[in-house]
Amino acid sequence: MASPSEAAQGGAPASGALLSAADVSRVVDRMAHQLIERAAAANPGSDDGGLAALVLVGIPTRGAPLARRLAARIEAFSGVPVDVGTVDITLYRDDLRLRGVRALEPTLLPDAGIDGRLVVLVDDVLFSGRSVRAALDALRDLGRPRSVQLAVLVDRGHRELPIRADFVGKNVPTSRTQQVKVHLAEVDGDDEVLLTEGAPGGRAAEEGAQ
Amino acid sequence: MKRHLLEAADLDRADATLVLDTAAQIDAALAGREVKKLPTLRGRTVVNLFYEDSTRTRISFELAAKRLSADVINFSAKGSSVSKGESLKDTALTLEAMGSDAIVVRHSASPHRLAHWVRGSVVNAGDGTHEHPTQALLDAYTIRQRLGRLEGVRVAIVGDVLHSRVARSNVRLLHTLGAEVIVVAPPTLIPVGVGSWPVEVSYDLDSVLPKVDVVMMLRVQAERMNASFFPSAREYSRRYGLDAPRMAALADDAIVMHPGPMNRGMEIAAEVADSVRSTIVEQVANGVSVRMAVLYLLLGGNEPA
Numbered sequence: 001m002a003s004p005s006e007a008a009q010g011g012a013p014a015s016g017a018l019l020s021a022a023d024v025s026r027v028v029d030r031m032a033h034q035l036i037e038r039a040a041a042a043n044p045g046s047d048d049g050g051l052a053a054l055v056l057v058g059i060p061t062r063g064a065p066l067a068r069r070l071a072a073r074i075e076a077f078s079g080v081p082v083d084v085g086t087v088d089i090t091l092y093r094d095d096l097r098l099r100g101v102r103a104l105e106p107t108l109l110p111d112a113g114i115d116g117r118l119v120v121l122v123d124d125v126l127f128s129g130r131s132v133r134a135a136l137d138a139l140r141d142l143g144r145p146r147s148v149q150l151a152v153l154v155d156r157g158h159r160e161l162p163i164r165a166d167f168v169g170k171n172v173p174t175s176r177t178q179q180v181k182v183h184l185a186e187v188d189g190d191d192e193v194l195l196t197e198g199a200p201g202g203r204a205a206e207e208g209a210q
Numbered sequence: 211m212k213r214h215l216l217e218a219a220d221l222d223r224a225d226a227t228l229v230l231d232t233a234a235q236i237d238a239a240l241a242g243r244e245v246k247k248l249p250t251l252r253g254r255t256v257v258n259l260f261y262e263d264s265t266r267t268r269i270s271f272e273l274a275a276k277r278l279s280a281d282v283i284n285f286s287a288k289g290s291s292v293s294k295g296e297s298l299k300d301t302a303l304t305l306e307a308m309g310s311d312a313i314v315v316r317h318s319a320s321p322h323r324l325a326h327w328v329r330g331s332v333v334n335a336g337d338g339t340h341e342h343p344t345q346a347l348l349d350a351y352t353i354r355q356r357l358g359r360l361e362g363v364r365v366a367i368v369g370d371v372l373h374s375r376v377a378r379s380n381v382r383l384l385h386t387l388g389a390e391v392i393v394v395a396p397p398t399l400i401p402v403g404v405g406s407w408p409v410e411v412s413y414d415l416d417s418v419l420p421k422v423d424v425v426m427m428l429r430v431q432a433e434r435m436n437a438s439f440f441p442s443a444r445e446y447s448r449r450y451g452l453d454a455p456r457m458a459a460l461a462d463d464a465i466v467m468h469p470g471p472m473n474r475g476m477e478i479a480a481e482v483a484d485s486v487r488s489t490i491v492e493q494v495a496n497g498v499s500v501r502m503a504v505l506y507l508l509l510g511g512n513e514p515a
Contacts, residue, residue: 088239091250091278091506100511101211103228104235141245 018154018172018180019193027169028066031151032073034167035120038149042118051080053146055114058086059123059135060105065186066153067122083110087121087142089134109142119145120167124182126152129163154193156180211507214325214332217341218382226386230351232503233496240277240499251280254509257310259302260335261287261317266470266494267335267345271314274501280509283310299327306330312509331508339373339434345469346379348500350387352489353424355496356465361388366418368394368450369428369477372401372439376469377428381407394418396450398439415450419459426467427452427478443476453479457487465489 019027035056036049043050051074058067064086071082088105090096121135132150139148151167156174174180174195183192211228212220221229240246256275258268268284275282285305287293292301298320302313312331315321318338325332336342354360365384371377371393381391385408392410393400404411412418419425430446440446452466460466466478466487474480483490 088235091236091239091248096250096510101507104232104239106235107239137249141247142243 013173013195015178015195015197017192018195019170021191024153024184024191024193027153028069029073029077031167031169032070032077035070035151036074036078038166039118048080049078050118051078051082053117055083055085055110055117055119055145056151057109057114057119057121057135057139058084059121059131060086060088062124062182062184062187063122064105065184066124068186070122070151083112083117085109085114087135087138089131089138092134092137094130094134107138107142114139114143114145116144116146118147118149120149120151122151124153124184125180126150126155126163126165126168127158127180129159129161132163133161153182154180213508214321214334215343215504215508216321216325216332216334218343218346218379218386220343221347221383221386223386223388226347226350226383229347229500229503229507230354232507233347233351233499234355236502236506237496237499247277247279249279250506251275251278251509254280254311255283255309256280256312256314256505256509257283257285257305258335259285259305259313259315259317261292261298261315262336262338264316264336266497267316267342270494270497271333271335271344271501273498274505277498278502278505280311280505298324302328312505333504333508336375338375339378340375341379342375343379343383344497344501344504345376346383347504348493348497349376349380349426349467349469350383350389351496351500352467352493353389353465355492356489357423357463360384363389363424364392364422365389365424365426366392366394366412366415366422367426367428368415368452370399370430370434370439371395371404371428372399373431373434374428376426380426381409385409392418392422394450396440396446415452416456416459419456420461423461423464424467425452425460425464426469429469429471430473430477432473447476451475451477451479452482454481457482457485460487467493470494 039050039054056067056071058064067084071084074082086106086108088107090104149166152165153169155165155168155171158176177198179196179198181194183190185191211225258271260268272282302324306328314333314335315324316335321332321334321337334341334343367377384391392412394412394415466482468478468490472478472483
């Protein structure tokens with residue numbers, strides 16, 4: 001809960017745990033149900049509930065395991081397997097000159113590709129929107145989806161581009177200097193979402209969340 | 211990574227592995243795509259400054275830069291102000307004044323000095339008989355792709371080691387990456403200083419072939435054969451050329467490499483070059499990916515100087 005003094009500084013909650021491991025799995029389950037509903041609404045009357053047209057594309061690092069989890073839960077709830085992929089956006093970033101080169105992560109698409117399908121980009125935190133813009137640029141080079149939607153575990157606000165998420169696990173009002181840290185078992189060993197106070201200057205906070 | 215790539219020794223094991231991993235990711239990302247182009251180096255300019263002849267290296271660097279959306283200027287000494295007597299330094303400063311961010315240079319002597327004169331990155335694309343680091347990187351990448359590893363791989367480098375920049379860079383880089391290298395050549399084509407190299411030396415190709423995973427054949431460089439290094443081309447071919455009977459002595463999964471251009475029938479027989487063991491075509495394809503990785507890692511991050 002926000003203490004009175006911090007609330008007065010702009011409504012950001014105090015640092016601490018935002019989601020526990022149990023919360024993360026509940027949120028993922030809810031998002032999986034929402035994805036099933038939305039796919040069915042987009043393809044009324046189809047045998048597979050529209051899920052054959054769905055491709056979950058994770059943005060590394062943590063969007064990739066998140067996409068795989070969502071796909072596993074969708075299959076568990078609906079019985080229909082869903083295609084999963086990853087798109088590394090490093091080579092599409094507009095801030096490479098500022099932040100330096102980094103090692104690349106895999107880009108893997110399902111064999112059926114993404115042409116004419118419903119692509120849902122999956123990322124852990126939505127902040128400035130620049131990662132999503134880079135991912136949209138990457139998708140444009142990879143094919144022509146029928147439509148592209150966005151699913152994020154945490155939306156922390158402070159958008160710098162006209163981008164919004166279609167599926168949100170948790171909305172968290174934050175201040176720019178805070179950091180949202182998502183831990184997933186596949187990458188970090190445990191499931192947890194933390195809000196921490198950023199390093200002075202705010203630079204680290206931006207790096208931590210993008 | 212350092213700012214320049216001048217010799218294989220500029221890369222420690224972590225850097226070299228980063229280049230190979232980056233090339234592998236770029237390969238995977240571009241595989242099967244219609245648009246084989248990435249926006250990463252948009253607005254950067256790469257100059258190919260070639261004072262010696264080259265087909266594959268120049269085209270490979272040009273393709274690599276273009277696939278990363280950099281602008282590419284090709285400069286060859288023939289037909290330029292060099293024939294009016296302009297020095298390498300003045301040429302380089304002129305190119306930089308026009309806004310180049312990186313210079314890919316093939317010159318018999320001077321990539322190191324060039325690196326002191328300019329503010330951008332310098333990539334050595336072959337300096338006489340000294341070094342050719344991107345060739346070594348693409349060879350290491352090809353070995354890793356075919357055999358799945360580099361640590362402990364035994365590589366025979368066969369032929370004109372004395373004049374070969376490919377051999378020098380490969381010896382250094384493969385050693386950095388944990389492979390074991392044997393150089394095989396007539397005594398006249400082994401450099402005097404080979405004692406300080408991290409390699410085994412052999413004069414007998416037939417005794418080496420059964421125990422290696424990779425045979426890298428070097429081109430007999432007719433343009434550098436200005437002294438009597440061997441009695442005749444036929445004699446050389448008989449003792450150090452890789453033909454079908456010799457290839458049969460190799461282990462089952464061993465591969466045959468050649469940096470090109472080949473002299474078919476001289477150091478390598480046509481049926482060997484075209485066999486399933488041969489990686490010669492893959493090496494050319496991998497060259498583009500590896501050079502994309504090098505340009506990305508050198509140019510992608512730093513602010514323009």
